[in-house]
Each structure stands twice: as C-alpha cells, then as structure tokens.
Amino acid sequence: MAEPLRLSGRLDLAAVDALHRALLAAPPGELRLDLSQVSRIGALALQCLLAAARVEGRRLLLENVPEAVREECRLLGLPPELLMEGAP
Amino acid sequence: MSLAVLAVDDSRTMRDLIRAALTPAGFAVRTAEDGAAALDHLADPRPDVVLTDLNMPRLDGFGLIAELRRREALRGLPILVLTTESAPALKDCARRAGATGWIVKPFEPGQLVAALRRVAC
Numbered sequence: 001m002a003e004p005l006r007l008s009g010r011l012d013l014a015a016v017d018a019l020h021r022a023l024l025a026a027p028p029g030e031l032r033l034d035l036s037q038v039s040r041i042g043a044l045a046l047q048c049l050l051a052a053a054r055v056e057g058r059r060l061l062l063e064n065v066p067e068a069v070r071e072e073c074r075l076l077g078l079p080p081e082l083l084m085e086g087a088p
Numbered sequence: 089m090s091l092a093v094l095a096v097d098d099s100r101t102m103r104d105l106i107r108a109a110l111t112p113a114g115f116a117v118r119t120a121e122d123g124a125a126a127l128d129h130l131a132d133p134r135p136d137v138v139l140t141d142l143n144m145p146r147l148d149g150f151g152l153i154a155e156l157r158r159r160e161a162l163r164g165l166p167i168l169v170l171t172t173e174s175a176p177a178l179k180d181c182a183r184r185a186g187a188t189g190w191i192v193k194p195f196e197p198g199q200l201v202a203a204l205r206r207v208a209c
Contacts (some may be wrong), residue, residue, distance in 0.1 A: 043172040
C-alpha cells in the first residue's frame with residue numbers, strides 16, 4: 001500500500017494553492033491523506049479535497065483526522081465520511 | 089449549444105476548480121479574478137450566467153451585481169453567488185442587489201451544474 005500524503009498546519013487560503021498542486025500531482029487510484037498534523041481546514045481546502053475525491057476512478061481515504069478538523073468539516077457541510085464516499 | 093459561464097473569484101485555485109467541475113458538463117467557462125475584471129468580460133460573447141464570489145479586491149460581488157443590474161441590457165442576466173458565507177442577512181443583501189441564487193462553498197460539482205442549468209435555461 002502506498003504511503004499516505006501527509007498534510008500539516010492550517011489548510012487555509014495561504015495553503016490552498018500548494019494543496020491543490022499536490023492533489024493534482026497524485027497518481028490515480030487510491031489517495032491516502034494523513035491529516036494528523038492538520039490544525040485547521042477552510043472551505044477552499046475542503047473544496048480541493050472534494051474535487052480530488054470526485055475524480056473518476058479515485059478513492060480518497062482520510063486518515064487520522066483530528067476532532068477539531070472533523071468538526072470544521074461538519075460545520076462546512078462535508079463530514080469526512082461524506083467526502084470519502086466518492087462520486088455521487 | 090453549451091452555456092457560457094463567467095466565473096468570478098479571486099482565488100486561482102477556485103477558478104480552476106470551477107472550470108474543472110463545469111467543463112466536462114459542457115459549459116464554456118471564462119474566468120475573472122474580481123468584479124472589476126469581470127466587467128471587461130461581459131461582451132464578445134455575453135455570458136449566459138455569471139457565477140460570482142462575494143469577497144474580492146477592487147470590486148466585490150455585491151458591487152458587481154449592482155453594476156450588472158444598472159446596465160439595461162444585462163438586467164435579465166442570471167447571477168449566482170458562490171461563497172463561503174451563509175448568513176441570511178448577506179443572502180438578503182445579495183437578493184436585493186439582484187442576485188438570482190446562492191450556493192455555499194464547498195460545492196458538489198453536480199449541485200453546481202444543476203443550479204446553473206436551472207437559472208440559465
């Protein structure tokens with residue numbers, strides 16, 4: 001199994017371009033993201049994760065999601081479980 | 089015939105994500121980085137619908153909506169607000185300024201496609 005991509009810090013506006021580039025560069029198929037070192041997540045970062053999750057043939061796995069980040073996802077209407085469901 | 093969308097957002101990443109969501113669904117997408125730049129994209133050809141963020145430099149989304157509604161030829165142009173904001177007071181302001189609808193980020197691509205088709209067709 002491939003190593004997860006480890007994200008860290010605040011995934012806010014300042015971080016989102018780099019996040020988007022990293023997700024675009026990820027190989028197709030399963031994409032594992034380790035969020036254990038993420039302290040905050042904003043709507044735009046979540047939009048990037050959503051776009052990555054909806055790529056055809058992609059399976060997104062979010063690992064070690066801190067409770068605070070999980071709560072932010074919920075408040076933004078996209079709990080991690082929903083993000084990982086894949087294309088609707 | 090494909091619908092022409094003018095997407096206005098100061099985040100390049102968001103503009104890329106909007107384009108990636110709409111192009112496979114058959115939309116012709118042009119983008120602008122703020123309301124002032126959007127005013128330069130209203131002709132040649134005229135978009136079928138405008139999708140705009142609210143918080144932008146130079147001319148924000150409210151200013152853009154007001155400017156579009158001031159122009160006689162554009163009064164019927166559908167304008168959807170796409171924003172992280174969800175406060176009812178802001179929605180009311182946008183509606184009074186002339187916005188057609190409101191979508192909160194993050195958006196599901198299918199939800200955005202459906203909303204654009206609903207207001208533009």
